[in-house]
Amino acid sequence: MAGCSTEPPESETRGIEATEVIENKGSDTLVNLALAWAEAYMQLHPEVRISVTGGGTGTGIAAMINGTVDIANASREMKPEEIEAAKANGIVPKEFIVARDAIAVVVHPANPVNALTLQQVSDIYTGKITNWREVGGENRPIVLLSRESNSGTYVYFLENVIRLGDKESTLLFSPETLLMPSSEGISAEIRQNPNAIGYDGLGYVTPDQKVLAIARDAQSPYVLPSVDSVNDGSYPISRPLYMYTAGEPKGHVAAYLQWILGEGQSLVPKLGFVPLKPQTK
Amino acid sequence: MRRAEFAIEALIKVLGFSAIGFVLLIFVFLLREGLPVFAQVPLSNLFGTRWYPTFGLFGTLPLILGSLLVTVTAILMALPLGVATAVFVREMAPTWAREVLKPAIEVLAGIPSVVLGFFGMTIVAPLVRQVLGAPTGLTAFTGALILAYMSLPTIVSVAEDALDAVPKSYRDAGLAMGATQWQTIWRVVVPAARSGIVTAVMLGMGRAIGETMAVMMVTGNAARMPLTPDSLFRPVRTMTATIAAEMGEVARGSVHYHALFGVGIILFVLTFLINLAAASTMFKQKRRGGLR
Numbered sequence: 001m002a003g004c005s006t007e008p009p010e011s012e013t014r015g016i017e018a019t020e021v022i023e024n025k026g027s028d029t030l031v032n033l034a035l036a037w038a039e040a041y042m043q044l045h046p047e048v049r050i051s052v053t054g055g056g057t058g059t060g061i062a063a064m065i066n067g068t069v070d071i072a073n074a075s076r077e078m079k080p081e082e083i084e085a086a087k088a089n090g091i092v093p094k095e096f097i098v099a100r101d102a103i104a105v106v107v108h109p110a111n112p113v114n115a116l117t118l119q120q121v122s123d124i125y126t127g128k129i130t131n132w133r134e135v136g137g138e139n140r141p142i143v144l145l146s147r148e149s150n151s152g153t154y155v156y157f158l159e160n161v162i163r164l165g166d167k168e169s170t171l172l173f174s175p176e177t178l179l180m181p182s183s184e185g186i187s188a189e190i191r192q193n194p195n196a197i198g199y200d201g202l203g204y205v206t207p208d209q210k211v212l213a214i215a216r217d218a219q220s221p222y223v224l225p226s227v228d229s230v231n232d233g234s235y236p237i238s239r240p241l242y243m244y245t246a247g248e249p250k251g252h253v254a255a256y257l258q259w260i261l262g263e264g265q266s267l268v269p270k271l272g273f274v275p276l277k278p279q280t281k
Numbered sequence: 282m283r284r285a286e287f288a289i290e291a292l293i294k295v296l297g298f299s300a301i302g303f304v305l306l307i308f309v310f311l312l313r314e315g316l317p318v319f320a321q322v323p324l325s326n327l328f329g330t331r332w333y334p335t336f337g338l339f340g341t342l343p344l345i346l347g348s349l350l351v352t353v354t355a356i357l358m359a360l361p362l363g364v365a366t367a368v369f370v371r372e373m374a375p376t377w378a379r380e381v382l383k384p385a386i387e388v389l390a391g392i393p394s395v396v397l398g399f400f401g402m403t404i405v406a407p408l409v410r411q412v413l414g415a416p417t418g419l420t421a422f423t424g425a426l427i428l429a430y431m432s433l434p435t436i437v438s439v440a441e442d443a444l445d446a447v448p449k450s451y452r453d454a455g456l457a458m459g460a461t462q463w464q465t466i467w468r469v470v471v472p473a474a475r476s477g478i479v480t481a482v483m484l485g486m487g488r489a490i491g492e493t494m495a496v497m498m499v500t501g502n503a504a505r506m507p508l509t510p511d512s513l514f515r516p517v518r519t520m521t522a523t524i525a526a527e528m529g530e531v532a533r534g535s536v537h538y539h540a541l542f543g544v545g546i547i548l549f550v551l552t553f554l555i556n557l558a559a560a561s562t563m564f565k566q567k568r569r570g571g572l573r
Contacts, residue, residue, distance in 0.1 A: 059529040066533075085532050141416040148502070148526045149335050172333055175343070178419055178501035178516050181526055185402070185498070192407045195416045 020252045022050045026060020026073030027152055028183060029101060029201040030241055033271045034073050037264050041256055048252050057152035058082075064246055065089055070253050074242040075101065075152030075201070091246040098260055100274040102202040102225035102238040103157060106186075106209040108194040113137040115213040115222035118236055122162050124197060127174030132195075144177040145186050145198035156239050157199055199237075203272035230274040238274070311549060315542030322536065327543070332504040332518070334527060334537045341544055343504045347517035348548070350507045351421050351500065352490040355428035359489075360482055362429070363436030364471070367481075370437070371444040372466050383441075390434035398498030401427045406499055415514040419501030422513050427495045432485035439484055443477020444470060476562045483559030487552050490521075497522035520548045 024034055031054035038050035057074040064072035065086045078086075078093060086093050105121055107113060113136055116124075123129045124142055132140045147154045163169035180186045183204040190198050190209045198209075202225050205211055213222035216236045229235035249257055261276070268275040319327065322339050329340030370382050405426060406418030413422070447470050455465035471478070501516025504523075509515070524541050531538040 055529050058531065062529075062532060081535065082532055085534075143417040149333075150527055150529055155335065172336060175331065175505040176503055176516070178417065178503045179518070179526070180502070181497055188402060189406075189417065189419065193410060193417055 020048045022048060022071065022253055022256060023069040024050055024071045024073065025053045025055060025063050025069045027057040027075040027241070028054040029075040029151075029153055029203070030073040030098075032203060033099060033241075033268065033273055036267050036271055037260055040264070040267060041259055044259075045252075045255075048256070050256070056148070056150040058150045061093075061244060064093065064244055065091060067091075067246065070245065070249075071257070072244040074244055075239070076155050077242065078244060086246070093244045093246060094248055096243045096245075096257055096261065097240045097276065098243050098257075099241045099265070099268045099276060100230055100238055101241050102230045102235055102274065103153065103161075103199050104202045104205045104225050105197065105199050105212045105214060105237075106190050106205055107197050107212060108190055108192075109208060109210045110194050111137060111210060113212065115215065117215045117218055117220075118161060118164060119217065121214070122164055122171070125157075125162050125173055125177065126171050127176060140195050142197055143189075143193060143195040144174060145189055145196055146173060146177045146179055147183070147186065147200070148179045148181055153199070153201060157237075160239070161199075161237060201273075205272070227269055227274050241273070308549075311542060311545055315539060315544075315546040318536065318539035318543035321539060327540075330506050332523070334540060337536070339536075339540045339543075340504075341520075341540075341547060343506050344518055344520045344523050344544060345547060345551075346507050347421070347500075347504070348490055348519040348521070348551075350512065350517060351424045351428060351496065351519055352486060354421065354425035354513060355432060355489045356482060356486050358425060358429035359432050359436055359485055363433050363481065363485065364440055364478060366433070366437045367440035367444055367478075368466055368471065371441050372470065373462075383438075386434050386437050389430075390438075394431065394492060394495040395498075397427050397431060398495035401495060401499035409514075413514060417501060417516065419499055419516050420514050421500060421507065421517040424496045424500035424517070424519070425513075427499055428489040428492055431492060431495065432489045435488050436481045436485040439481035440474070440478045443474040443481065446477065447473045479562045480559045483555050483562070487555050487559070490555070491548070491552055493521040493525045497525055502526065520544050524548075 024038065031052060034052045038052050042048060042050055057072075057076055060069065060072035061074060061078060061082050063069040065082065066089070078095070083093060105116065111132070113132060116135060120129065120135050124135070125144055125146075127144075129135060130142055132138050132142055146157070149155075158173065159165065162173065163171050178189070180189065180198075183200050186198045186200055187204070187206055187209060190196050191206075211224060213224045214236055215222045221234075223229050223235045225235045225238070230238045243257065243260070245253060245257070248254075265275040318339070327339050328342055329338065330342050331338045331340040332343055366386070370379055370386075374382060401423055402419075406420075406423050408418065409415060409420060409423050409426075410418035415422075451469050451473055452465055455469040456462070460468065496519050500519060500522065502518045502522055503516035504518040505515065507513075507515070507517050524544055527537070528541055531541060
């Protein structure tokens with residue numbers, strides 16, 4: 001890996017003004033982190049301009065396949081049919097794991113429930129448990145909040161929490177689940193509704209929401225999500241975050257990705273995500 | 282001179298027909314992208330009750346019923362308010378008040394729907410939950426409130442025009458018969474403008490059923506079947522919100538992609554029927570010409 005102090009892209013300084021544009025689009029989970037990376041990188045390399053937009057993992061990957069962006073941000077792996085579509089377009093996508101994310105399960109601060117097992121979260125989201133009383137809370141109906149189905153977080157949550165990682169399972173979100181178009185939609189509802197339960201990337205949880213401790217099963221300890229508990233694997237709901245490029249990245253895109261995987265990792269914990277390797281190294 | 286005139290005439294003709302042409306092309310595109318789904322997905326699935334597009338379940342019934350529930354409720358709220366406002370503005374308000382009210386109502390139509398949606402999400406939804414005791418404030422009712430507000434300007438201005446078209450002699454005759462102003466308005470003027478008011482409602486309905494952003498922000502978007510009696514105070518998912526929320530994600534040419542265009546076709550047919558109904562009442566009104 002290129003050292004931090006060497007200057008590989010410097011050799012091709014053509015003009016003074018920024019000319020190289022990197023288009024970066026996709027996961028709303030990743031958008032703040034991608035923005036932080038882009039800003040830091042543009043300060044170091046004024047000749048590169050990076051534009052970052054959200055819209056959801058599927059949106060970013062579709063744009064990458066159609067060739068309108070250089071880098072797609074994704075909070076899940078590409079689906080086989082997306083890879084097919086890319087190949088049909090003559091593109092072999094290249095995958096980079098750029099950080100890790102923990103998904104926090106959140107409730108209204110006044111909710112007395114502090115901890116749930118994965119099984120309980122699953123039962124709540126499939127509609128088996130419909131009252132907070134059944135998991136040790138007040139006698140209130142449970143209002144389920146989820147991200148829209150174009151969110152990588154939605155798919156991850158379904159496969160790993162609702163279906164508990166069981167590939168054979170056909171469990172689905174209860175039809176009563178409210179699908180919110182944005183992370184802000186979830187936090188707005190959690191903040192003002194004591195009946196609500198939601199989930200979102202740890203980086204999006206604001207202090208006015210209460211994060212629940214989660215246990216893998218009834219015998220395991222309840223663990224709150226944090227950089228440490230994700231790194232040592234004790235928090236059960238965490239996942240890698242990806243960037244995809246159309247084929248092997250070249251030039252500025254390659255340099256940018258290399259920077260993200262190296263130096264850029266120091267920004268990751270500041271945004272509530274978990275860096276690839278423990279910082280102590 | 283002749284030639285210049287001919288050229289201008291031809292140009293205007295081309296422009297006029299191209300407007301129709303574009304509409305037709307959009308329609309053809311909608312059909313081309315949407316019709317495949319009716320072949321790819323069995324009808325029992327397509328008109329089933331479960332919409333989980335990520336898992337091959339394309340039941341559009343909850344979406345259709347969701348759209349209808351929100352729209353009809355919105356119109357039921359907006360109709361009395363809108364007609365009453367139109368009657369007041371046209372029949373009772375002093376001139377200065379009319380001068381202020383008319384443009385003010387038209388300004389209402391200019392408020393971006395996303396602003397209303399944000400207002401609904403942060404102010405109206407918590408109120409609905411606290412006052413009505415629903416589990417969440419993001420309900421069909423909240424959406425209907427916002428939509429009623431959005432379709433008011435349309436209803437008021439079209440209904441007002443309809444009242445305006447009622448000849449003065451009708452009012453004079455009513456008053457001359459010894460009817461009070463209220464009796465004249467309620468028994469003579471409003472019935473005479475009936476078809477115009479129906480048109481206003483239809484247009485308002487067309488506006489409401491096609492609205493997307495505000496509805497997506499306040500209705501909760503849960504694709505449940507709104508069949509229980511309390512459904513009005515539960516979340517729903519509308520057709521427009523579904524298309525808007527999911528279109529960004531789909532891979533071009535996938536079943537889900539065609540399904541969303543299929544939902545678009547259903548929505549198009551519904552709005553077309555509503556507009557057709559509006560147009561036919563307007564047509565009837567014209568034919569009765571002398572009566573108005």
